[in-house]
Amino acid sequence: xxxxxxxxxxxxxxxxxxxxxxxxxxxxxxxxxxxxxxxxxxxxxxxxxxxxxxxxxxxxxxxxxxxxxxxxxxxxxxxxxxxxxxxxxxxxxxxxxxxxxxxxxxxxxxxxxxxxxxxxxxxxxxxxxxxxxxxxxxxxxxxxxxxxxxxxxxxxxxxxxxxxxxxxxxxxxxxxxxxxxxxxxxxxxxxx
Numbered sequence: 001x002x003x004x005x006x007x008x009x010x011x012x013x014x015x016x017x018x019x020x021x022x023x024x025x026x027x028x029x030x031x032x033x034x035x036x037x038x039x040x041x042x043x044x045x046x047x048x049x050x051x052x053x054x055x056x057x058x059x060x061x062x063x064x065x066x067x068x069x070x071x072x073x074x075x076x077x078x079x080x081x082x083x084x085x086x087x088x089x090x091x092x093x094x095x096x097x098x099x100x101x102x103x104x105x106x107x108x109x110x111x112x113x114x115x116x117x118x119x120x121x122x123x124x125x126x127x128x129x130x131x132x133x134x135x136x137x138x139x140x141x142x143x144x145x146x147x148x149x150x151x152x153x154x155x156x157x158x159x160x161x162x163x164x165x166x167x168x169x170x171x172x173x174x175x176x177x178x179x180x181x182x183x184x185x186x187x188x189x190x191x192x
Contacts, residue, residue, distance in 0.1 A: 004029075011078060013038040014070065017052055023063050036078070037071045042093075042144075091127070092153045096143040097177040104172035105139055111172075112141070115165035123159065125152020139174075 008030045014022075015038035026035055037056070039049055057067040066073075100108045116129040128146035133139075147153040156162055 008034070010034065011036055011074075014056065015040045018056065018059070020059065020063070023059065023065075027063070032065050032069060033074055033077070035065070035070055036074050090149045092145070092147040092150060093181045094145045094147075095179040095181060096141075096145060097175075097179060098141045098143065099174040099176075100139045100141060100172055101174050102139050104169075108141075108169055108172045111165050111169050112143075115161050116143075118161040119156060119159070122161075123152070123156055125149065126156055 010030065011034050012026055012030060013036050018026075037053075039053070041049060044052070053071075057071075060067045060070055112131055116131060119126040119129055125148040126146075127148060128144055130144040132142045132144075134142070147156065
């Protein structure tokens with residue numbers, strides 16, 4: 001097995017704050033067309049994200065790399081030339097706050113996992129369905145939902161797998177609150 005050849009075929013994400021040493025190391029492992037940018041949004045605060053991106057643009061240029069390639073073009077080549085760039089304003093970003101009746105918790109989690117995996121896998125407009133349980137009360141569940149746009153969200157509600165989840169868990173849910181959010185970062189983001 002040729003480890004070096006295999007490592008050179010992988011794609012690498014520059015999330016966080018890559019140093020000059022990190023860039024130098026990556027360039028010894030792979031070619032610039034295998035280096036991508038990931039913002040870590042929404043887990044990084046807007047001011048940190050923006051200043052970090054600006055510093056990274058300068059660092060890339062100082063290494064002879066084209067920031068445009070790293071920030072968008074490499075990903076578009078990887079995922080297809082027709083992948084649209086979208087602004088955050090088109091996305092629907094929502095947080096679902098759910099409390100499950102304790103005796104139904106395990107059954108609910110099965111339904112939630114199935115609909116989440118299926119939706120992200122088969123629906124191009126469903127970008128994220130990230131579920132979390134609170135540590136102090138496992139029956140309290142939050143789901144970060146990100147849809148490409150309103151059309152993708154409306155389409156998701158009509159799918160057989162979502163309807164199965166909705167109908168199957170109706171008596172399991174004690175409370176449901178949908179919290180619409182306004183993403184704070186005004187940068188472009190790669191579409192799904």
